[in-house]
Amino acid sequence: SGKTLSFGLPILQYLLEEADRQAEKQEAPPREKLPLQALILTPTRELAMQVTEELKRTSCKKVPIGTIVGGFAEVKQKRVLEKTRPPILVATPGRLWELMSSNDYSHLNDLSQLRFLVVDEADRMIKQGNFPQLKQIFELINLANPPPEDPNELEDESDDDDDEDRLRSLQGIKGEAKVVMLDDSILAAIERERSGDKSAPKPMEMDDDEYLEQLEADDSDSDSEVETEEEEELVHRQTFVYSATLTLPTSTHHLIKKDHSKKSSKKSKKGKRQPSTVDGAIAEMLDLAGAMGEMKVVDLSNLIPEGKSQQSKKAAKDKKSDKDAASKSDDAKKKKSPSMAARLPPGLTLGEIRCAQRHKDSHLYGYLVTTQQGSSGPCLVFCNSIAAVRRVGETLQTLGLPVKMLHAQMAQKSRLKSLESLRKPKSRSIVVASDVAARGLDIPSVATVIHYDCARAVDTFIHRAGRTARGMGEKAVGTSISLVAPAEEREHQKICQSVLGEESNKFEQAHIDGRLLSEAQERASLATKIVSCNDFESQASKKNKWLLDAANDAGLDVDDSMLESSLLDGDKRDRQRFIEAKRAKEQLRQLLAKPMRKQHFGKFLSGAGLRESIKAEKEVKPFVVKLKNGKRKKKA
The missing domain is CATH 3.40.50.300 (P-loop containing nucleotide triphosphate hydrolases)
Incomplete structure (x- = not known):
């Protein structure tokens, strides 16, 4: 469906255009100051590496892309974060949180410039117990780059504050008291009020130098306020949530069962943007990621009518063009809506x-x-x-x-x-x-x-x-x-x-074919005996090895009675099981050297099934395993 490119192209387009703009203005920052601008989260290592390769191929390797997953040496990933400092990171939640929580990597500590957040296979990511680190990662992202505030929410909060201030000013209602320190000017004004003197207060005298110093101080304060506002200006973050099964009904996949009644009531009062049409895994992931503002849902896996499903396409092609049949089908559709x-x-x-x-x-x-x-x-x-x-x-x-x-x-x-x-x-x-x-x-x-x-x-x-x-x-x-x-x-x-x-x-x-299936059952039965015996032997060997290693580390001797015995050293039933497994190996070796056929022939090829057997072997080449010079060779 082109899912990787649907979020990869906007990210690459922005980064390439930004690089061109900075090159024209000669404002390219040094590599050690390049921030993280896109974070792509996937549930598995293999998917993360696949996304990385796809984005590298699409960008012709013009944009540095890093991969942070488990199973690889942390030294290599440390080198990526400290030296390469890629603007795009593709990561699994476990290893990413391990590096983020250490606070040793400046590239992960600064998330204020994160413009793109992608959550792939979101329904699996939020399943209960799968990725507990995911919520902590989102909390750090929202702390560094909080979502924009809704103006309706601000109005409601300001109204609430006005109500609280009004209540606190009334007599008999407990509230916070405002303390003002009295100086000479305030005391003089109080004294004039008591004496009934309604003359205007004397104007304050100020020297020219003092007046200029006061103006400069006011200007510097206003400039610093503007600078802090510019520094605190946050980038707009775009959140992508993807999965092939996000829009399935909630009864068909297991999600976190969470009570959203309190949250939904608060959001309805504050006028948040969440529409009532978004629920299930999408709403859960948007709440966790702190996604706000305008939202678009592109659904490529909608439920479709039963008559248009893949398995019924052949029947649809053979549909009659008769008017009576068409009218009957229309009446049936009116009576009963099609299942999805x-x-x-x-x-x-x-x-x-x-x-x-x-x-x-x-x-x-x-x-x-x-x-x-x-x-x-x-x-x-x-x-x-x-x-x-x-x-x-x-x-x-x-x-x-x-x-x-x-x-x-x-x-x-x-x-x-x-x-x-x-x-x-x-x-x-x-x-x-x-x-x-x-x-x-x-x-x-x-x-x-x-x-x-x-x-x-x-x-x-x-x-x-x-x-x-x-x-x-x-x-x-x-x-x-x-x-x-x-x-x-x-x-x-x-x-x-x-x-x-x-x-x-x-x-x-x-x-x-039933004749071939009977031969397959014979071979599978022998293989099951062999695997069961080998599994028992390997488990006993692993337990003995662990016990001997632990005893050597502690400087102790191990009595033979403490070791697990093999089947050959066990009782009569275990020895019989070992002998049957050994016989099964030889029988299976002989069977695998022969092809499975629907009909076996004697010295001369004859009979009614000859042509059928030749045709079957042309369609499917028999799978034969032969032993040659002590080595197993496979021939298809």
């Missing part, structure tokens, strides 16, 4: 596979290996937890697929390598990720998105599915597949109704 559906990319195809929870691994493997769409290009697999990401990733790796993982507990270099593997359009690269990869990432080569776990909220599903079918034109196509277990049926129905309309309870069924 969330807008998704036009080239996105939504599908589902219904299976038991324990069969998800086999269905995922079967779809990736045996279907044309699953093997057509890079694939993103989303899970709801880091533990699920690790287990599913290790299972697919055991099955010989080129799999990488991506979650918040990984090192930054590993996360970047995982994303880089998705940029090869014709590869079969697979990345199993948590929702850290669900927002904002622009990787056009991703062909398929698979929801291994059903998304917990509609906005999460929309962001996940939006990682494919990126861009515009005929090539902007992709597929989103949901693996739905019986326990996830209710959540899945809510997603279907929000995306397709209230009358839709399911997506299009994704087809996997």
Whole structure:
């Protein structure tokens, strides 16, 4: 949708025009005095780096842009803040607040010249508990550059002050007393008033030198007042709030549940600018950011009628031109208003596979290996937890697929390598990720998105599915597949109704050949045994290593009975489990060396299924893993 450029172009335009103006007047300030003028906040490191690269490409690297995110050495970011002092900073809230709260960086201490504040993926940023530092950052920004005051509010406050002064002057009402020191002139005036002398007071005598000194003092005071007013003149700050799901109904995504009744009553009395049409995540973020003045809402993801959603476009093309049919449809529309559906990319195809929870691994493997769409290009697999990401990733790796993982507990270099593997359009690269990869990432080569776990909220599903079918034109196509277990049926129905309309309870069924699926289940079952055994062994090894390291640091000896035993050293059941896992490795190795086919033939190729098998292997090349010279080789 061009979201990055929509806030990047105004920022770059202002900075470039300002640089040209200063160059013409030869007023360019030294680099150490350049203030921070634009701050862009994103929820994830990957999105921050993507925004930085996009802005650098757009500006042809004429405007310095800095990135402040976690996972990198603080020394490098310190060098950026102290030497480069970029006017544009792209940051994640955690690392930014860590540097701001230290007060060691003058570039972050002076926020009075901040002209642009951008909050990307705002609905996730304000979710309860996600980014507690965000509110503190906004408080510092509003303290350094407070929003403009509403004249209506000033009038109300002045009226209140007049009422208070009037009440304090009345007898019998408690209030503040004004104390005036008596001097000789005041005492003389009081004495004249008592004696009834109504003559005019004597004029004050002043020498010429004293009069000139008094004028100069008054002029200097007025000049200093003007200078302080100019120094205290604050810049106008423009606030951008972005997200693909900001305008969804509040029931479809979980926001901070906060009581705004008191605030709204105060704002209505004072005449603030907030219109009644803005609520939900937008109003929450505007309140936190202290955004005031004129506001514009550009909504590119409005809810659309069900009949105009992506999944019903094919039916719309086949619409009859008969007058009777048109009149009937008009009557139906009059009787019942159309249900609304969330807008998704036009080239996105939504599908589902219904299976038991324990069969998800086999269905995922079967779809990736045996279907044309699953093997057509890079694939993103989303899970709801880091533990699920690790287990599913290790299972697919055991099955010989080129799999990488991506979650918040990984090192930054590993996360970047995982994303880089998705940029090869014709590869079969697979990345199993948590929702850290669900927002904002622009990787056009991703062909398929698979929801291994059903998304917990509609906005999460929309962001996940939006990682494919990126861009515009005929090539902007992709597929989103949901693996739905019986326990996830209710959540899945809510997603279907929000995306397709209230009358839709399911997506299009994704087809996997039953004969190939049975082979996939056999291989996935063996891989699950192997992964379970390896996981037990690795956990025992990690615990023993931690205990031995702690004992060495303390100078103590560790008894062997205190160490975790492996499966081979355990009881009879553990030893049997270890032996079965070892057998499973050999069986799986033999199975992976053979392609999965719908029909197996003997010595001679014959039978009714021969042509069908040849056609299937032309559409989808069998995925084979062969062992050669002690090394595993993959052949697609």
